[in-house]
Amino acid sequence: MEGKCIRSELLGEQYYEIKHQSGLTVLVMEQPQCTGAFAMFGTRYGSVDTCFKLESDDDYTSVPEGIAHYLEHKLFESEELDAFERFAQTGASANAFTSFDKTCYLFQCADRVEENLEILLDFVKHPYFTKETVQKEQGIIGQEIRMYQDNPDWALGFNLYRAVYHKNPVRIDIAGTIESIAQITPELLYACYRTFYNNSNMVLAVAGNLTRAQVLAVCDKVLQKEEPVRFEQIVPEEPDTVAQPYTEAIMPVDLPKFELGFKQPAQPILRDCKERVSMDILLEIIAGKLSPLYHELLEQGLVNPSFYVYYFTGRGFALPTFVGESSDPERVRAAILARIEELRQNGITDEDFALTRKSLYGQELRAFNDMDDLAYQLVDSYFSEETMFSALATYREVTKGDVEAMLDRLQADNSSFSVVKGETK
Amino acid sequence: MELQKICKGTRFAFHRNETSKSTALSLSLLAPLDEKTTARALLLQLLARTTKQYPTTYEMNRRLASLYGATISPQVEKQGEMQVLALVLQCPDDRFALENESICADAVNLLCDCLLLPDVMPDGFKEENVRREKELLRQQIDSRSDDKRRYALDRMIEEMCKDEPYRRIPIGDKAEIDAITGKELFDLWKDLMLHSHVLVSFVGSAPSQTLLETLKMRLGSIEKQELPELRTEFLTESYGSQTVREAQDVKQGKLVIGFRAGMTYEMDNYPAIRLMTAIFGGGTFSKLFMNVREKMSLCYYCSARLVRHKGILIVESGIEPENAEKALDAIRHELDAVRAGDFTDETLEQAKRYLRDSFRSVTDSNYSTLLWLRQFGASAVFQTPVELAAAIDSVSREEVILAANLVSEDTVYILDDSGKEA
Structure with missing residues (x-):
C-alpha cells in the first residue's frame, strides 16, 4: 500500500x-x-x-x-x-x-x-x-x-x-x-x-x-x-496599515465586549508552526491567565474569566487578538499596550517563558483524545502544509528568542479596537 | 464504565480510556434548587479560584500552569430541581511530563484542596474575594442573556415553572447577590461538606484504583451527616397553555414551547418518550426538521429535546417574527401527527438507529463520556449508553404513540422586536 x-x-x-x-x-x-x-x-x-x-x-x-x-x-x-x-x-x-x-x-x-x-x-x-x-x-x-x-x-x-x-x-x-x-x-x-x-x-x-x-x-x-x-x-492588495483604529457597535448587551487586534504583514499566506506557537506563547505571557497583567485586571474588576488571547490565522490572514468583556474596555486596551511596551524594554523572563510553554504544551495534548478533534486536526494541518504533530513538537523546540522576536509584530499604532456595547442608559 | 461508592454520600463514576492523553475529573456537589442557589453558585466560584496554599488567582493560575496547563473550572447546572456544583479538572497524563514530574496526582490533590482547604478566615471567606466574585457572578448572569437563544429558553422555563423551584437559573439571580456575606458563604460551605451528596466522575487513562484511593483518603475525611433527599416535582399534565410575548431589539424572533411529558420521575417511560422526541424533532430525519425547516423553509433550526430530570419537552426555533404563528401551527401539527401515529415504520427505525448510534458513540469522546457520567447525580439507577440504546430498541410503535399522547402543551414563549422601533 x-x-x-x-x-x-x-x-x-x-x-x-x-x-x-x-x-x-x-x-x-x-x-x-x-x-x-x-x-x-x-x-x-x-x-x-x-x-x-x-x-x-x-x-x-x-x-x-x-x-x-x-x-x-x-x-x-x-x-x-x-x-x-x-x-x-x-x-x-x-x-x-x-x-x-x-x-x-x-x-x-x-x-x-x-x-x-x-x-x-x-x-x-x-x-x-x-x-x-x-x-x-x-x-x-x-x-x-x-x-x-x-x-x-x-x-x-x-x-x-x-x-x-x-x-x-x-x-x-x-x-x-x-x-x-x-x-x-x-x-x-x-x-x-x-x-x-x-x-x-x-x-x-x-x-x-x-x-x-x-x-x-x-x-x-x-x-x-x-x-x-x-x-x-485575484486577491486584492492589502495596505500595511489598519483601515480604522477603532470601531464600535450598539447591541443589547449589559457589559461592553472588546477585541483588540494587531495587524500583521500580508505575507506569507500561510503562517508556519513556529510563528504560530511563538505568537501563542507571547500572547499568553502578555495577558494570559498566568500573567501578572491578567491578575491585576481581574482584581481591579476590569476583566472577567471570559477574557482570552488568540492568534487568529488561516489562509491569507493572521491577527493576534485579545478578547473579553469589561466595564471599561479602553483601560484594558491601555494596560495591554503598556505591558507590551514593558516587555519590549525589559524582555521576557526565563521563568515566564518556561512556565507558559509548559502550560500551552500540556493543553495542546488534550486535542489528541477524541476522534472528532483528531479528524479536524488532520484536515487543518494538511491544509496548513504541516503534520498533525507539528505544533506539539514545536512547543518542545521553541526558544525564548523566537517568542521575543514576535514582540515587534505588536505595534500600538497599527492595531484596531472593536467594541460592542449597550445603549447608554 | 461503572459506579462505585467512595464513602458515605460520595460516589465515583468512571470510564477508563487507555489511549486518552489526559484526565478529566469532575467533582460535583448536589444541592436542592432553593433560595440558597445564588449563594452556592458564588461559593463554587470562590472555591475554584484559590486555595489556602495558593491564596491569589495569580499564585493559583501559576500552580495550574506548572501542572502542564491543568485547568480547574467551576460549572453549575440544573438536574431536575437539583443544583449541581461541579469543579472540573483537566490535566495531561504523567507520561508527557518533560522532566518526569508527577502531574495527575498533584492536580487531583489540588482539586481536593479547592473543596476542602479554601482560603478562609475563622469568621468566613475574605471580604475582598467575596466582593470580586460577586461582581464576576453578576457579569456572568448578565452575559447569559446576551445569547438570545439561551435567554429565550431561560425565560420560557421561568414562565412555565413559575411556581416550581425549576424556574431558577442554576447560576442564580442577580437580585440575590448583594445580600450575600463571607460569613454566610462559610456556613454554606460547612453545610455542603456535611450534608451534600457528592459524585466524582472521571474519564482518562490514569489507573482508577489509584485515583479511588486518593479520593477515599481526601474526601473520606469528611464525616457526612444526614443527607437530604433530593426530590424533583413532576407535573404530569399542563393546566392549559399560556402564551407569553416579549419585545427586544432582536433581528430574529425566538419561539420556545414547553410541554409536560407525562413523566412522574426521571426514568418513567423514558425510552419511549426519548424515542418519540427524536421522531418529533430530534434529528435531520425528524418531523420538525423535514417539514418546518426543509419543506416550509421557515427556520434554520427547529428541534425538540426532552429534559428527563424534570419531565418536560422543549421545542426551540429561530424565525422571522411575522412567521411566529405559522411556525407554531406547524410545530403543533407535527406533534399531532406523531400522536395520531402518522409516521412510517421507516422513520421509527431511523430514529432508533440514530439514537443507538449516538449512544454507542458516547465513549468515543472523553467530554461526552464525562457528561454521561455526570447525569446520574444522586440517582439510584445507573445505566451505560449501550444499555440505554438497548432499552430504546425494544420500544414499540404503540408505545411511541402512547407517549406522544401523554405530552401536553404548557407554555408558548415568543421573543421578537414588536413594539420596538426598527
Missing part, C-alpha cells in the same frame, strides 16, 4: 497520508480501541475565495458574499435521496461547516462506517443545483444570517476584521447577507464547484475503528479519477 506513515513517538500515535489514484489525498488514523469513526471531507475553499478563474476560462468570476456557505448547504441535496435521508438509513450524525478558508463535510458513527463513508464521498462529489432548490434555501440561510446578526460576539469579530483590513476578504461575513445570497444562482454554484471541489484541492480524513485498506476500498468504489485543475485567484 502506498502512502507515508506520519508518527509521533511522544504520543504513540500515527496516521497515514495516501495519494489516492483519483487525485484525492486521504489521511487515516486507525484507532482500533474506538467504537466507531469520525470522517471529514474538506476542500480548500471558504468565504475568502471571492474572485477566481480556471486556467481554461477567459474571465474571472466574482461571486456573491456567502456563496461557499450556500454551496455547503446545497450539496446535501440530490436528484434522488438527499444526504440527510441517506445518513438516516445508517444512523450516523452528519454535518458540515464553512469557515474563512475551508469547507468540510463530516459524520460521526458507531456502526456501518464504510457505508457512511460511501455516502459522504458520494454526495459531496455529486452536486445537484436547480433554480427551485437554490431558491428554497434562502429562507433557511436567511434565518441563519439573522441568528448571527443577533450574536454580539459575531459582530465583535467581524467589526474588528473590517477595521483591521481595507480589502482582505476575511472582512466578509461567512454566511453573506440577505441581499447577497439573493444573487446566488445554480450557474454560480456550479462555477464554484468546478473550481474548488476537484479532488486535487480536497482531503479526506478518517479517524476511528477501521483500517486504511477499508477506507481506500471505499475511495476506489466511489471516486473517479480527476485531472487536477489549475485556478487563479
Whole structure:
C-alpha cells in the first residue's frame, strides 16, 4: 500500500497520508480501541475565495458574499435521496461547516462506517443545483444570517476584521447577507464547484475503528479519477496599515465586549508552526491567565474569566487578538499596550517563558483524545502544509528568542479596537 | 464504565480510556434548587479560584500552569430541581511530563484542596474575594442573556415553572447577590461538606484504583451527616397553555414551547418518550426538521429535546417574527401527527438507529463520556449508553404513540422586536 506513515513517538500515535489514484489525498488514523469513526471531507475553499478563474476560462468570476456557505448547504441535496435521508438509513450524525478558508463535510458513527463513508464521498462529489432548490434555501440561510446578526460576539469579530483590513476578504461575513445570497444562482454554484471541489484541492480524513485498506476500498468504489485543475485567484492588495483604529457597535448587551487586534504583514499566506506557537506563547505571557497583567485586571474588576488571547490565522490572514468583556474596555486596551511596551524594554523572563510553554504544551495534548478533534486536526494541518504533530513538537523546540522576536509584530499604532456595547442608559 | 461508592454520600463514576492523553475529573456537589442557589453558585466560584496554599488567582493560575496547563473550572447546572456544583479538572497524563514530574496526582490533590482547604478566615471567606466574585457572578448572569437563544429558553422555563423551584437559573439571580456575606458563604460551605451528596466522575487513562484511593483518603475525611433527599416535582399534565410575548431589539424572533411529558420521575417511560422526541424533532430525519425547516423553509433550526430530570419537552426555533404563528401551527401539527401515529415504520427505525448510534458513540469522546457520567447525580439507577440504546430498541410503535399522547402543551414563549422601533 502506498502512502507515508506520519508518527509521533511522544504520543504513540500515527496516521497515514495516501495519494489516492483519483487525485484525492486521504489521511487515516486507525484507532482500533474506538467504537466507531469520525470522517471529514474538506476542500480548500471558504468565504475568502471571492474572485477566481480556471486556467481554461477567459474571465474571472466574482461571486456573491456567502456563496461557499450556500454551496455547503446545497450539496446535501440530490436528484434522488438527499444526504440527510441517506445518513438516516445508517444512523450516523452528519454535518458540515464553512469557515474563512475551508469547507468540510463530516459524520460521526458507531456502526456501518464504510457505508457512511460511501455516502459522504458520494454526495459531496455529486452536486445537484436547480433554480427551485437554490431558491428554497434562502429562507433557511436567511434565518441563519439573522441568528448571527443577533450574536454580539459575531459582530465583535467581524467589526474588528473590517477595521483591521481595507480589502482582505476575511472582512466578509461567512454566511453573506440577505441581499447577497439573493444573487446566488445554480450557474454560480456550479462555477464554484468546478473550481474548488476537484479532488486535487480536497482531503479526506478518517479517524476511528477501521483500517486504511477499508477506507481506500471505499475511495476506489466511489471516486473517479480527476485531472487536477489549475485556478487563479485575484486577491486584492492589502495596505500595511489598519483601515480604522477603532470601531464600535450598539447591541443589547449589559457589559461592553472588546477585541483588540494587531495587524500583521500580508505575507506569507500561510503562517508556519513556529510563528504560530511563538505568537501563542507571547500572547499568553502578555495577558494570559498566568500573567501578572491578567491578575491585576481581574482584581481591579476590569476583566472577567471570559477574557482570552488568540492568534487568529488561516489562509491569507493572521491577527493576534485579545478578547473579553469589561466595564471599561479602553483601560484594558491601555494596560495591554503598556505591558507590551514593558516587555519590549525589559524582555521576557526565563521563568515566564518556561512556565507558559509548559502550560500551552500540556493543553495542546488534550486535542489528541477524541476522534472528532483528531479528524479536524488532520484536515487543518494538511491544509496548513504541516503534520498533525507539528505544533506539539514545536512547543518542545521553541526558544525564548523566537517568542521575543514576535514582540515587534505588536505595534500600538497599527492595531484596531472593536467594541460592542449597550445603549447608554 | 461503572459506579462505585467512595464513602458515605460520595460516589465515583468512571470510564477508563487507555489511549486518552489526559484526565478529566469532575467533582460535583448536589444541592436542592432553593433560595440558597445564588449563594452556592458564588461559593463554587470562590472555591475554584484559590486555595489556602495558593491564596491569589495569580499564585493559583501559576500552580495550574506548572501542572502542564491543568485547568480547574467551576460549572453549575440544573438536574431536575437539583443544583449541581461541579469543579472540573483537566490535566495531561504523567507520561508527557518533560522532566518526569508527577502531574495527575498533584492536580487531583489540588482539586481536593479547592473543596476542602479554601482560603478562609475563622469568621468566613475574605471580604475582598467575596466582593470580586460577586461582581464576576453578576457579569456572568448578565452575559447569559446576551445569547438570545439561551435567554429565550431561560425565560420560557421561568414562565412555565413559575411556581416550581425549576424556574431558577442554576447560576442564580442577580437580585440575590448583594445580600450575600463571607460569613454566610462559610456556613454554606460547612453545610455542603456535611450534608451534600457528592459524585466524582472521571474519564482518562490514569489507573482508577489509584485515583479511588486518593479520593477515599481526601474526601473520606469528611464525616457526612444526614443527607437530604433530593426530590424533583413532576407535573404530569399542563393546566392549559399560556402564551407569553416579549419585545427586544432582536433581528430574529425566538419561539420556545414547553410541554409536560407525562413523566412522574426521571426514568418513567423514558425510552419511549426519548424515542418519540427524536421522531418529533430530534434529528435531520425528524418531523420538525423535514417539514418546518426543509419543506416550509421557515427556520434554520427547529428541534425538540426532552429534559428527563424534570419531565418536560422543549421545542426551540429561530424565525422571522411575522412567521411566529405559522411556525407554531406547524410545530403543533407535527406533534399531532406523531400522536395520531402518522409516521412510517421507516422513520421509527431511523430514529432508533440514530439514537443507538449516538449512544454507542458516547465513549468515543472523553467530554461526552464525562457528561454521561455526570447525569446520574444522586440517582439510584445507573445505566451505560449501550444499555440505554438497548432499552430504546425494544420500544414499540404503540408505545411511541402512547407517549406522544401523554405530552401536553404548557407554555408558548415568543421573543421578537414588536413594539420596538426598527
